[in-house]
Amino acid sequence: MSAPRVAVLAGGLSHERDVSLRSGRRVAQSLRGSGCEVVVLDADAHLLPRLEQEAPDVVWPSLHGAVGEDGALRDVLDLVGLVHVGSGAAACRLAWDKPVAAQVVAAAGVAVPGEVALAHTTFRDLGAHAVLAAAARRFGLPLVVKPARGGSALGVTVVREEDDLARAVAECFAYGGTAVLQRFVAGTEVAVSIVEVGGELRVLPAVEVVVDGGTYDYDARYTAGAAEFFTPARLPEDTARRVADAARAAHEALGLRHLSRVDLVVRRDGEPVFLEANTAPGTTETSLLPQAVRAAGLDLDAVYRDLVDTALRTPAR
Ligand SMILES: Nc1ncnc2c1ncn2[C@@H]1O[C@H](COP(=O)(O)OP(=O)(O)O)[C@@H](O)[C@H]1O
Ligand SMILES: [Mg+2]
Known part of the structure; x- marks a missing residue:
């Protein structure tokens, strides 16, 4: 060819x-x-x-x-x-909407944090104070506030005091009309990249992300040295297997294709909790997918080339 x-x-x-x-x-x-x-x-x-x-x-x-x-x-x-x-358009739409993706992935048997999605209008109509108090009671503090659709941790805040909730939610609305208030999951943050190469789905070794202060925010992501990565993640073998299985289940439940990166937090009891699936995982020098490819002992250039060949075999719609 x-x-x-x-x-x-x-x-x-x-x-x-x-x-x-x-x-x-x-x-x-x-x-x-x-x-x-x-x-x-x-x-x-x-x-x-x-x-x-x-x-x-x-x-x-x-x-x-x-x-x-x-x-x-x-x-x-x-x-x-x-x-x-x-991934195809429909699968991208599913994965992009975090509350919808969480439901689909939960239905496939993967744990999710527990959350409420609040449209700006609901928030306004029902009264901000009452809604926030109910969310704090239900999920406890800290609470993670994030845009229903977004990326690179933009608009994501970990709120530790109930008094700080309203401001975090207001800031979040700057990124879109729906805010998610989600239970904070304590544990080990991992990113699992999945690539379809050589005609098969390969779940790559999880990359563990350790950040000072805990949240893998925008600066930590794109400033060399601001986050520390362990590839493969420092997890017991059986936990690593559960993580890989959960990531694959999420990828498949959402109908994703060719490449994706599934982000999870591994709770202290070893349960992997789904955070989100990315259909356009970063491929910069410091991104997680290239790190995972290398950790799997694969050649990055060969994998990217293989993905092109895989796409070429995908019939146009
Ligand atoms: N429920 C949660 N519990 C603990 N940490 C979280 C939770 N949700 C998000 N985070 C932290 O915030 C970061 C960004 O959140 P995420 O939902 O992945 O948004 P984005 O699409 O912007 O990457 C995560 O990488 C993680 O460090
Ligand atoms: Mg993320």
Whole structure:
């Protein structure tokens, strides 16, 4: 087969534009190294004409935030008949909406923290104070407040005092119309990357994330040295197996494809608790998926190339 022509999509107008550009450049570099012809395109008004002009064999959306993960762009790629690396539009929509994803994953038998999703209007109509007090009573403190749809920990706050709840929720509404108030899960934070290579689903070794202060926030993610990673995670063998099984169950229940990263917290009793599934996992130098690929003893360039080949075998919709 001649070298596949790949269009890597990076940038986009999201809070995570900068991360996306770094992720995309890294994938492009890797694919060029394995013989692909690669163009990197931004997700802007020029995208469709550029795609028509370039006529790539495969599109690799490396866009984070809504534009890359809410499924809409995948729909457009389907519309113009282009195959793409990663999950289909419907699966992206499921995973992107955290409260919906939590329900789907819980129904597949994986533990979830327990939460309430509050639309801005509900919050206003029922009275902020009463709603927050009820959530604090039900789930206890600390409570995690996060946007129902979002990424890179933007808008996520761990609230330890009931008096601080209202402000955290108000800040969260800056990122979208629905806030999730979720039970805080104490334990070991892990990220499990899953890739479909050589025709099979491979659950890669979990990466353990340790951050000073506990929350894996935006700065900790993208500042070298701000978080410490252990790959594979320092878990007993049977716990590591439970974690891998839970991640695979989440990936499959959500109908994800080709690559994903499932984030969980392993409770002290060894139970893996699902936090979220990412359909556009970061691929920057410090991202977790590349670390997991290397920890599995796989060659990163070969895996990315294999994902392109896997997508090429996926029929266009
Ligand atoms: N229920 C929770 N219990 C403990 N920590 C949490 C919980 N939810 C989120 N966190 C912390 O906040 C970070 C970001 O939350 P997450 O739901 O993964 O949002 P994002 O999509 O922005 O990454 C997590 O990596 C974790 O450190
Ligand atoms: Mg996360």
